Amino acid sequence: MIEKEEQILTAPEEKIIAVSMVGIQKSFGNHLALKNVDFNVMQGTIHALLGENGAGKSTLMNILYGLHKQDTGSIFINGEPVAIKNPKVAIEHRIGMVHQHFMLVPTFTVAQNIMLGSELTKWLGVVDFKRANREILKLSCDYGLAIDTRKKIEDMSVGMQQRVEILKALYRGAEILILDEPTAVLTLQEVDELMKILRSLADAGKTIIVITHKLNEIKQVCDYCTIIRRGENILTVQVDAYSEQQLASMMVGRDIALTSEKKPINPKDTIFEVRDLVVDDDRGIRKVDGASFEVRGGEIFGIAGVDGNGQQELVEAITCLRKSKSGSVKMHGKELQNTTILNVIESGIAIIPEDRQRSGLVMKFSVEENMLLKRYKNPAFSNKGKLQKNKISRFANSLIEKLDIRPPNCAQLPVKKLSGGNQQKVVIAREMSSNPDLLIAVQPTRGLDVGAIEYVHKELIRQRDSGKAVLLISLELNEIMGVADKTAVIYNGKIAKILNTKETNEEEIGMLMTGGGNFACAD
Amino acid sequence: MMNNMILALMGTLMYATPLLFAALGGVVSELSGVMNIGIEGVMTFGAFVAATVSFFSGSSILGFALAGVCGGVLILLHAITSISLRADQTISGTAINFLGPGISVLLTKKLFDGSAFSPPATKLPSIFPQALANRFHGTVFEALNGISSATLFAFFCVFLLWFVLYKTKWGLRIRATGEYPAAVDTMGVSVTTVRYCCVLASGVLAGFGGAFMSLSVTSSFSPVTVCGHGFIALAAMIFGNWKPHGTMLSCLLLGFAMECTTLWGGSNNAWLPVPIMEMFPYLLTIVILILFVGELATPKANGIPYVKGSH
Numbered sequence: 084m085i086e087k088e089e090q091i092l093t094a095p096e097e098k099i100i101a102v103s104m105v106g107i108q109k110s111f112g113n114h115l116a117l118k119n120v121d122f123n124v125m126q127g128t129i130h131a132l133l134g135e136n137g138a139g140k141s142t143l144m145n146i147l148y149g150l151h152k153q154d155t156g157s158i159f160i161n162g163e164p165v166a167i168k169n170p171k172v173a174i175e176h177r178i179g180m181v182h183q184h185f186m187l188v189p190t191f192t193v194a195q196n197i198m199l200g201s202e203l204t205k206w207l208g209v210v211d212f213k214r215a216n217r218e219i220l221k222l223s224c225d226y227g228l229a230i231d232t233r234k235k236i237e238d239m240s241v242g243m244q245q246r247v248e249i250l251k252a253l254y255r256g257a258e259i260l261i262l263d264e265p266t267a268v269l270t271l272q273e274v275d276e277l278m279k280i281l282r283s284l285a286d287a288g289k290t291i292i293v294i295t296h297k298l299n300e301i302k303q304v305c306d307y308c309t310i311i312r313r314g315e316n317i318l319t320v321q322v323d324a325y326s327e328q329q330l331a332s333m334m335v336g337r338d339i340a341l342t343s344e345k346k347p348i349n350p351k352d353t354i355f356e357v358r359d360l361v362v363d364d365d366r367g368i369r370k371v372d373g374a375s376f377e378v379r380g381g382e383i384f385g386i387a388g389v390d391g392n393g394q395q396e397l398v399e400a401i402t403c404l405r406k407s408k409s410g411s412v413k414m415h416g417k418e419l420q421n422t423t424i425l426n427v428i429e430s431g432i433a434i435i436p437e438d439r440q441r442s443g444l445v446m447k448f449s450v451e452e453n454m455l456l457k458r459y460k461n462p463a464f465s466n467k468g469k470l471q472k473n474k475i476s477r478f479a480n481s482l483i484e485k486l487d488i489r490p491p492n493c494a495q496l497p498v499k500k501l502s503g504g505n506q507q508k509v510v511i512a513r514e515m516s517s518n519p520d521l522l523i524a525v526q527p528t529r530g531l532d533v534g535a536i537e538y539v540h541k542e543l544i545r546q547r548d549s550g551k552a553v554l555l556i557s558l559e560l561n562e563i564m565g566v567a568d569k570t571a572v573i574y575n576g577k578i579a580k581i582l583n584t585k586e587t588n589e590e591e592i593g594m595l596m597t598g599g600g601n602f603a604c605a606d
Numbered sequence: 607m608m609n610n611m612i613l614a615l616m617g618t619l620m621y622a623t624p625l626l627f628a629a630l631g632g633v634v635s636e637l638s639g640v641m642n643i644g645i646e647g648v649m650t651f652g653a654f655v656a657a658t659v660s661f662f663s664g665s666s667i668l669g670f671a672l673a674g675v676c677g678g679v680l681i682l683l684h685a686i687t688s689i690s691l692r693a694d695q696t697i698s699g700t701a702i703n704f705l706g707p708g709i710s711v712l713l714t715k716k717l718f719d720g721s722a723f724s725p726p727a728t729k730l731p732s733i734f735p736q737a738l739a740n741r742f743h744g745t746v747f748e749a750l751n752g753i754s755s756a757t758l759f760a761f762f763c764v765f766l767l768w769f770v771l772y773k774t775k776w777g778l779r780i781r782a783t784g785e786y787p788a789a790v791d792t793m794g795v796s797v798t799t800v801r802y803c804c805v806l807a808s809g810v811l812a813g814f815g816g817a818f819m820s821l822s823v824t825s826s827f828s829p830v831t832v833c834g835h836g837f838i839a840l841a842a843m844i845f846g847n848w849k850p851h852g853t854m855l856s857c858l859l860l861g862f863a864m865e866c867t868t869l870w871g872g873s874n875n876a877w878l879p880v881p882i883m884e885m886f887p888y889l890l891t892i893v894i895l896i897l898f899v900g901e902l903a904t905p906k907a908n909g910i911p912y913v914k915g916s917h
Contacts, residue, residue, distance in 0.1 A: 150792070150914070171794030186789040188782045190903070199782050200793030202775035209773050251793075 099161060101126040101259055101290040102147065107156035109142055116142045120156075120316045122309060124259075129281055129291045131301040131322070133334050134311035135532035136503050140294045141183075143311070144261050147292075148180040149173040160259070174201075179252025180261040185244050189237040193230055194219055197251045222253055227283060242273030249280065259290045266300055267530075270389050271560060271593055278304045296334070296532050298327040299561075310334050335534045343540045346548055348568045351380030354552045355432075355521045360410035360420075362393070362400040362576075370396035372576035373410070378521065383543060383553040385567025385584065387560060389596050393576035394556050395437070398525050402434055403427050414521065428457060433519035435510055437526045437556075439503075443510040446499040450488070451479035453498050454513045482512040504535030511542055521552045528562060540566050560589055560596075574598050612749045614865055619757050620823060622861025624649070626760045627815030628839035629846065629853045630767055631808035637771065637848055638804035639784035641909035643699035644684045645812045646836025647706025650829075652677045652816025654710035657724040657827035658717060666728045670756060670817045677813020678806050680706060685805040689798055692911035703836075711829050724827040727820060730756045754822050756814070761854070763811065768850040780804055784905035787912040797912045815839065834888065841891040847902050856894070863887040 104122040108115075117139045124130045132140045145151045147158065149167040158165055160176050167173050173180070187196050194215050203211045203218070216232045223230045228246050236244055245265065252260055262281075266274045281304055285291055295301060301308055301322055308325075310317040310333050317333060325333075332338050355378040362371035371393040378384040388394055399405035401412055403424050412420045414430040436442040444453050455475055458464055464471050464478070479494045488508045493501060498509055507527065514522065524543060528536040543553050543566055557563050563570050564584060572579045572595035579595045628645050635642040652673035660669030680702065687698040714724055732739060732751050739751045771777035779800055782790045787797045819835065820827040842860055846853030864887045870877075 148792075169794065170792050174794055180792070182792065184788075186786070186792045188785045188789050189906075190785055191778075191782065195778060195782075196789070198775075199778060199789065200795045202778060204775055208775050210775050210778060 098125040103159040108154045118314045126290050128306040129285050131305040131308040132294045138311045139314040177258040179257030181248040183263040187236045194232040241268050261292045263294045349381045353377045353379050356413040358411045361408040362396040378552045381550045382568040383547045385563040385570045386556045387563045388573035392573050431520035433514035435524040435527045444498050451494045454479045486512045523554045525556045616752045617865035618862040621864040622857045623757045623760045624815040624818040625839045625857040628812045629842040631811030632843040634804050635808035637784045638780045638801050639907040641695040644702030647703035648677045648812035649816035649836045650832045651706040652813035653820035653831045654827045656817030657727045657820040660727045666730045673817035674810040674813040678809040681809025689801045730754045730822050764850045764854045845894045863890050
């Protein structure tokens with residue numbers, strides 16, 4: 084493999100090292116999160132911190148921002164040794180952090196959020212909103228980050244909220260900006276916008292550290308990339324010199340396929356059919372407005388769309404978690420609409436829900452209990468209401484072995500102790516164990532790293548190749564493009580168009596997702 | 607007629623004052639994210655302290671002030687358990703509601719030879735100086751002399767709290783702490799400090815509320831002096847949407863309801879049995895809670911202990 088010697092320390096002499104973390108060690112309880120990590124970032128560059136979930140990237144940055152304290156090791160900012168014991172000290176050293184979950188008060192205005200903790204005051208602590216508004220506007224002009232300072236956060240798009248977070252750091256004079264998974268929640272257009280912003284900030288001399296596991300974004304905008312695997316710094320490279328494939332392999336520690344291999348499609352009869360479905364949300368607002376599509380055996384039917392265009396309500400209506408107003412949902416020709424969840428399960432539908440922690444798993448239950456959730460009524464597992472512990476364990480262990488869920492002896496372990504990827508495997512194991520005719524997968528790879536994503540996609544394709552149907556609903560366009568055979572684009576609760584994935588491209592789907600393109604009716 | 611209206615106004619103000627102190631205490635605590643159902647217990651303790659201190663010292667103002675201090679001390683227990691120890695705030699508040707009356711009744715019996723009542727206390731002074739009050743003598747304004755200086759102070763507290771919460775940086779931090787503490791923490795402000803200050807302030811205010819009950823409403827302390835006013839104050843806080851001015855209006859409404867009970871119940875030709883009429887303010891509280899509780903801007907992090915790094 085590549086020599087670790089290829090450090091950025093050998094890079095051009097005139098650049099200053101803005102951040103230098105030396106020999107950082109950190110453990111949580113028995114778990115050693117960071118092992119003797121060195122990390123150097125040059126001023127005015129965009130530096131990616133790449134690694135799988137749980138590799139320790141966020142921990143390292145939380146140490147830099149003073150949210151955690153390292154056990155051993157030292158930090159230098161612009162060559163000066165510093166002790167960052169809390170975020171206040173970090174802010175004093177001109178470090179700013181944009182967290183993955185935004186640290187914004189939804190009911191406050193932009194100006195109030197930006198000021199919070201560093202308020203401009205007149206007398207007796209009275210906040211000088213006029214001056215603050217002026218200063219924020221000036222700041223937003225200087226960096227080309229247009230914003231309405233009087234608008235409330237809860238009325239803004241996620242992309243704009245992130246902009247507020249960036250301004251919040253700049254307002255405090257940040258020279259070093261850390262962004263934790265900044266693109267996880269953004270739409271395609273917002274990602275492009277963010278990349279431009281980051282580039283212009285770096286050109287203005289700011290140092291930017293981006294925590295991510297998205298390789299295409301690293302290639303797009305980053306200068307350097309440090310790869311962290313299981314708490315160890317593997318190496319730091321110049322991004323230009325490596326392909327996405329190479330970066331992925333270094334991150335995971337083995338060769339990995341970024342694109343899924345699929346056999347040619349072999350479609351069978353229609354298994355599942357949705358006709359003119361109309362669904363309202365809790366507030367009575369129409370979310371699904373006459374959606375129609377059908378899914379055949381042996382195909383993966385993808386639904387692409389920007390978040391909030393009715394995907395959630397569509398799935399809830401299909402699975403009878405929510406009442407639909409009109410239309411029909413048929414499985415094998417049998418009407419399911421507005422019946423019961425049990426009826427849906429028994430008709431041969433399995434679902435990988437969007438939020439595995441909230442609706443996919445009971446986090447405090449053990450792995451085997453979670454695997455039993457859908458079959459506790461099965462006489463094989465419960466005899467006159469008494470659970471058959473031995474049989475359940477055998478069943479769970481066979482699934483754990485089959486899907487290689489780690490750690491290997493996790494049957495009795497609470498599921499919250501597992502990594503995100505392994506939690507998702509528990510969900511998949513449970514859902515696939517009933518051998519469903521239709522698998523509905525909603526955002527099945529959300530928050531997973533490359534290795535786990537590869538596994539989930541393989542599993543979806545296996546289901547398809549065995550002649551069963553898959554309905555894949557995802558906000559990740561490249562997931563739809565890579566896995567789905569057919570792609571329907573949902574916009575404003577309507578199916579804008581159904582396309583053969585092979586015959587389309589990201590631009591066309593991207594247009595349809597944002598309401599562009601001509602509205603051909605589905606059929 | 608004029609006389610009756612002024613009397614009704616007097617009664618409304620009198621009943622609204624203790625509610626207002628206690629409800630403002632609820633507002634400041636809950637806006638910072640600490641649920642505070644212990645207000646009832648703190649009020650009872652404050653009522654006891656005020657009555658006792660004013661009896662022994664002869665100064666109702668000293669009694670009033672010490673009731674605030676002792677309220678702060680008692681609520682400190684709630685602050686420690688719910689902020690530092692991250693206990694369940696409902697349970698901690700309930701404990702305060704047992705502890706406050708418990709200590710008060712015990713000490714009353716110790717101090718006053720086994721009696722459950724304290725001797726009559728001196729009223730808090732009127733807002734008008736004696737010279738001015740004499741002028742009103744015999745006019746329709748005579749009743750205005752009944753307005754207590756503490757009532758004026760309560761309304762001043764409304765203004766003060768509104769000013770702090772909505773105009774100053776501390777208010778910004780308090781409200782942010784109750785909505786999303788992680789945002790405050792990551793900006794280098796201590797969530798713990800903000801919450802301790804707010805809970806202590808709520809204890810002082812609730813102590814004032816209790817003091818007013820025993821000094822100016824019932825004129826002595828007994829175990830039933832406060833009788834649910836702390837809970838009514840919490841209802842007023844909810845009805846007032848956790849805003850000082852909204853809370854003031856709902857306290858006045860509830861104060862008026864109590865005054866109505868007194869007016870109707872006092873006349874001989876009452877059209878309903880008196881005990882049923884006495885239920886009126888409590889029924890009104892329940893109705894208010896049923897009608898409005900779903901639509902309000904409850905502070906999002908209210909009642910949830912903050913753990914660093916959570917969001």
